[in-house]
Amino acid sequence: MPNILKNISLKPYNTFGLDTSARLFVEVKSLEELQEVVRSSKFKINDVLVLGGGSNILLTQDMDGLVVKNSIQGKEIVSENKEEIVIKVGAGTNWHEFVMYCVEKGYGGVENLSLIPGTVGAAPMQNIGAYGVEIKDVFVQLEALHRFSNKMEIFDNATCEFGYRESIFKHSHKDKYIIVNVTFRLSKRPKLNLDYGAIRDVLAEKEITEPTIKDVSNAVIEIRQSKLPDPKKIGNSGSFFKNPVISKEALLSIRKDYPEIPTYPIDDNSVKVPAGWLIEQAGWKGKTFGSIGVHKKQALVLVNYGAGKGADIKKLSEDIQASIVEKFGVALQAEVNII
Numbered sequence: 001m002p003n004i005l006k007n008i009s010l011k012p013y014n015t016f017g018l019d020t021s022a023r024l025f026v027e028v029k030s031l032e033e034l035q036e037v038v039r040s041s042k043f044k045i046n047d048v049l050v051l052g053g054g055s056n057i058l059l060t061q062d063m064d065g066l067v068v069k070n071s072i073q074g075k076e077i078v079s080e081n082k083e084e085i086v087i088k089v090g091a092g093t094n095w096h097e098f099v100m101y102c103v104e105k106g107y108g109g110v111e112n113l114s115l116i117p118g119t120v121g122a123a124p125m126q127n128i129g130a131y132g133v134e135i136k137d138v139f140v141q142l143e144a145l146h147r148f149s150n151k152m153e154i155f156d157n158a159t160c161e162f163g164y165r166e167s168i169f170k171h172s173h174k175d176k177y178i179i180v181n182v183t184f185r186l187s188k189r190p191k192l193n194l195d196y197g198a199i200r201d202v203l204a205e206k207e208i209t210e211p212t213i214k215d216v217s218n219a220v221i222e223i224r225q226s227k228l229p230d231p232k233k234i235g236n237s238g239s240f241f242k243n244p245v246i247s248k249e250a251l252l253s254i255r256k257d258y259p260e261i262p263t264y265p266i267d268d269n270s271v272k273v274p275a276g277w278l279i280e281q282a283g284w285k286g287k288t289f290g291s292i293g294v295h296k297k298q299a300l301v302l303v304n305y306g307a308g309k310g311a312d313i314k315k316l317s318e319d320i321q322a323s324i325v326e327k328f329g330v331a332l333q334a335e336v337n338i339i
């Protein structure tokens, strides 16, 4: 049984760098260790928070219960032929390290998802996505431990119910499973996904006409580094809000005053609009309030410059939501899990 520690600061375990504490804390490095913890009375009688890379949570209070840090590693080739490779990866593996492994080996499919903070096990929870690719595009299945029965169950692409930053693990299966490993199908003859404008621009700047997956990965890393704060330097959780989907009618009304509003097509009746754009137009971009604020280069990202408190970031997010409703009549939904 791994050691259950007492009164541990969670600062190193969340990318917002918030200094809240856990009354009980345990790190698990294998399925066996995880199952021992799940069997223990401390797990059964306490509120439990499972952490991956802590890159999509806002901790607004001390945790009176048990925090389980999932550090299950491992990489196993399930099958392989000339065209593709199927790999099973431990949930606690750092996501970007896994992407770098694929890029170095020439396995295509996740290069557009370079430099996303967090772990492999957390990635399917919210179907991580960037630059025209989502994890569901390369996902085969995952194995998760049921928190109450302590048994492993398999979820495939359909049963995960993936959507835009969504899966069943954020809804009906919330807090019921702990993801143990994820299996991906990657291509040895990858079709590159360059449609997201900025990628082509970066490649053109470098005069790369026949890009490899490494070139695409490097371009994505460059774009992310130019816009998004490095959580090791400035605490943040990436996009704080989801990009909202609004009706065409609502769009027409916003367009009267803001003809330049960017949109992404959804269907005949609705469009997705960038929350970052709305927040910038409402005047929040780069605003600082004590130790917290709205990132200077991407208004969708809330930041902790050091001594910030989760509750203050939550309050700031609510003030932003209220101002976007007032100005545009649009409701922004948090993408980050507020605990």
Ligand code: EPU
Residues within 6 Å of the ligand: 129, 130, 131, 132, 227, 228, 237, 238, 239, 240, 241, 242, 243, 262, 274, 275, 276, 277, 278, 280, 285, 297, 298, 299, 300, 335
């Ligand atoms: N924009 C502004 N002002 C801003 C930010 C954005 O006007 O402060 C405009 C941009 O000019 C552009 C549009 O909004 O026209 C979209 O901006 P961007 O390309 O930066 O992407 P995003 O929609 O803000 C989404 C994801 C990011 C992902 C990028 C690239 C969500 C919630 N966010 O952001 O994901 O990296 O696209 O694919 O869907 C994350 O989830 O943590 C994340 C960083």
